[in-house]
Structures are given as structure tokens and as C-alpha cells.
Amino acid sequence: MNTAVAKPSMQLLEGATAIAESAILAGCRFFAGYPISPFTPLLEHMSRALPENGGVCINAESEIEGANMALGAGATGAMAATGSCGQGLALMQETIAEAALNETPMVVFNLARNQQDYFQATRGGGWGDYRTIALAPKDIPEAVEHTQLLFHLSRRYRAPTLLYGDPLLAQTRVGVHLRRIEFDELPPQDWALDGTGGGTGESRQIWTWAMGKATNPGLGPDGHWQQVAAKFDRIAELEQRSEQRYAEDADTLVVSFGSAAKFIEHVVEELRAEGHRIGWFRPISLWPFPGPALAGATAGIKRVLVFELNAGQMLEDVRQYARDRDAIRFIGGVSIHESGLSYGPLLDAPEIRARILAAIAEDSTRSTS
């Protein structure tokens, strides 16, 4: 299916396909991956659609190789990506850190099985002072936008960027409007390896240690890694993204990310219609975490409920920024489908509603006793 050229109208697409098509619209020309559920359909679609659009998709022999192929492609200035779910991203950590430290743009898609990869996405497991811009879309249309934004940010900052999705994003079919998003102009890619530098005395080099050439020394690890760290400080300021609703007149604020936040939106609307003073806050960028926005949103809040499908990972970031730490209650938890491949029964509106109401009730008994 050659679909990436011009698509004015709405199409019914599976999320993984929509993400792949959006990547191609953004200009992605290289993809390498290794199958794992629920990421597999993204790889399958790329293997068909990329060659039709002048690109290359490689069946990597493992996630390690896939990530390093993407790094190599990215080093030439091409828009390159790889992906997997959390299990495969575990294998890619060394490469993600390397790309951050040697400043090679690439996009990594984590179409995860659940929300247990929050620490992996926001802290990472590579070595060195690096961070990874990580966006967590709440639904497929947003994932389509984030995909293009991530290619842009990756090139703007010469750093790997990450999309954190899940089975609902990967496997659901929805109507999607695919179009190319235009961003600000990027700085020239004068660093990209094209092979023409040889013999000029000014050949190019991409090197985590940034030693430079004998005739033109680089900053070396000390200076280079300080510079990279300073760049991530800048990104931390500039690239925070979040969304909130009803925080101004709420007693209760529910914080959640990704697909879970979509459920929270629905439940909060229900509860408000019933007269509860409740609102929600959603970090869109998991890193950089929108801490100041959360601090603002929690200013007059009596209880901050954190809902995520894991043992309490984002909870740590909420604790850092919520105005009153004692107001925080964790209402999420580990909940895995018996297959191990998707969410369990906790990701369900009635269950979430019950947990929110129980937390509110518990607080009021506590304050009256």
C-alpha cells in the first residue's frame, strides 16, 4: 500500500500502521526492527511501505543490531528509526545512550505491553549523563502527531527520541487524518557523514568521546559531556508538554499518562456530571516531566490521585513536584492480561471510578474521625 504521498481524507487504520505512515510522511527513510508483540505490525508495515517510498527497512537479527543500524543511518543525516516493546528496548539501552552522547538523531518506538516501562523511558539504562525525550500519546491521532514531532525534535537537538505507546495504540483501528506536519526550519546538518570529508584535512567524526582529529582537537570527554548535559538541561526547560482540565476548581486531581489518561478523562467527566469537584492532569512528555505545570495544577488540590498501570513509577515524579506530598494517593497498580501481552482488568472505567471514589471516601472518613 503506497499511502504516504497525499492523504487528504480520513482513513480507518490500525494504530501501528498509522504511526508507520506518519513516520514516512515525516521523512523517515530507514527502519530496522525485530518482531515482538505488540510492536510487530509497525515493523511489518514499514517493511512494505518504506521501500515503496524510497526507504529501506531491514529485518535486524536482534534489537541491538536494529538500534545500531538506525544509529548508522542517522549518522548520515537520514531520518532513521527502530522500535520494539519494553523487552526489546531493554537491549537497546546502550545504543540509545550512545546516540545521545555522540549526538546522532534517531527515533525509537516503544509499542509496549503495558505501562511498566516508565522508568525505562524516563531514566533509561545506558551509561552517562543523557536523557531521552519521551512522549506518551493518549490515543492514535495524537501518536500520529507525536511521531512527526519526535523526528523533528530528534534532528533539532541531535538526540534520540522515544514514543511510548501500548497495545491500545498499536492494535486499535480508528479513523485517522494523515498529513505532513510542518515544523520550524532545522539547523544545517553539517555534522552528517557523507564521505566527502576524506583527504580535506577536515574530515568528519561522530564520536562519543569527541576527541576530534589530531589537527583539529575536539572537546574531549570532559568538555563534550558537559556540553551534552547542558543541552539536556535546555531541552528540559523547553520541551515540557502537558494537559489538564478542571484543576482550578477541583479538590481531587487525577494524574495519569498515555492510554490510561484517556480512561481518566472519561471517568472524570462522569464524576463531574455527578457533582464531584475533580479534574485531571496528564504529562504528555514523560521526559522532560512537566513538573512546574503539575506544581501549578496541584496548588489548591486536597488530594492528588496517581493512576498508572504499574507499581508506581510516575508516582516518583509526581512526588517531586506536587505542591503537597501528603496529598498524594496511588490508585494504580500492576495489572496484566493473562497472556502477558496487554493490560489486565484495572484498565476499565468502572474499576477506575471505584478506586477514585474509594480514595475520596477514605479521605473524608479520615478527616471526620
Place this chain on the structure above:
Amino acid sequence: MTQELRIVPTDRPPADGKARKVADFRPSLMLGEHGLCPGCGEPVALRILLETLQDLGIVNNSIGVVGHGCYGSFVRIMDVDVLQCLHGRAPSCATGIKRMRPQTAVFTMQGDGDMVNEGLQEVLHTAARGENVTAILLNNGVFGDTGGQQTATTVLGQRTKTSIEGRDPGLHGHPIPVADLVASLDGVGYVARGAVGTAGSIARTKRMIRAAFESQLAGEGFSLVEILTMCPTGWFVGAPQGPDYLAESMEQVFPLGDLRARPKPSGAGA
């Protein structure tokens, strides 16, 4: 996917007859002195690699991918566009580069620790995919950079810091002849094993490197030249004894010559 590169000879004046300075068509690609041990074989291998790029006229149409070992410091002195990659991952990085720049000559430089220990599956899969890149393996049978420990190519009986009584097959297993493995795969254009212990072997190895790049430029698939290099420091022998030790130990286990000839005779190698 692959397209032939035009080979512009740089060992004679340009065909267009325009006057140029000598250095214009035979630039030096060494930007400075190497800092490796006296008697090390790796700088010799670097030199014949760079000379080959010059001989083929592809100096300003080449990208190198360099792994982690003593040769890693060459990134500072080789006047070629280079990606310094993670330990063991050069073939994958080279794959990404070549697929995005099929018109560029792409080569890797890895040691035995880098290619045969950390990244064995990379080189095998890259070869079997028929990636049109040239791999240069500097095999000295030890992790030289970390001080002379046993690698997957250490020969039986060889003393290293982690096989202090000599490599014992019962304890440490057997050396892996990676070039022979690669030569057995479909997708491969040319494989040879050379050495830099003597003037004769250096000259022969240079012809092998040339054949490997010509194979790449002709789009024949993956090419590999394994180069046995002296590591007197890691072998615990004096620098002058390096070449003899190489001939008596490594060359006995890893015989020199073409392991897979090019589809058409190239006149290179053994």
C-alpha cells in the same frame, strides 16, 4: 540497490589534463603520529588501508566505522569521515550507513575482541545479508587495549592475562576462525587473511584490501580482510620478536591467503 562507483586513479595525473599540485591527487591521510606501542602491527594495517583508499581514488567518498580496541585511537589521525561506534557493533552501523549512502565506500575496522567476541553475530549476519561493505579485522589474538586478555581467537597454548598457563581447550574452548566462517556464507564477495609481519605479507595484504574494496565497488556483497597484527605488549614478547611470534603461533592456526576469491579473478591475494 548497489551501484558501481567510478574508480578514479590517483597514482597518475588526472585524465582531464588540468594542472594540479601533487598533493591534490595524492593527499596524505595521516593527520598525525599514532600513539600505539613500538612493534604494534595495527598502524601498519592502517597505513595500507589508507593507501588503498588513495590508490582507488575513493578518499573523499569513503566512510569508516571504527570499533573499540587500540586501533580506536586511529579515529584521531585518519583523515576520513568516521563513525566511532559501540564495541562489536560496527557491521550494523556500517549497514545503516551504506543503505543510506549506497554510492559511498563503507568500511569497518574492528579487532578480534570487537568482532569475534563482542560482535560475532553482527559480522555473520551482515555478511549473510550481503551488505556491500568491507570489513577489516585486526586480529592479534588478545584484547590488547585492556591489557592482553584472552579473546575468541587466542590460539591454544597462548598465555594471556586470563589464560595465564596457556589457553586450555578444556577450560577456555577453541579459537574461532571467523574469516573461514564468513567465507562459507552466501552473500559474500571476497574474503582473505593477510598479515603485517613481513614486508612480503604487508604487500600481499595490501593487494587483498584493494581486492576487497574493488569487490565492494563492483557490488559483489560483503568483503572481509582479516589481518594478523603483532601485539608484543599483549603477547609478553619484545617488539623485535613480534613478527616471528606471529608466524610461529597465529599463522599456524590462521593460514594466510584468499579464503573466498572474487567472482571474477582479481589477481590479488595468495
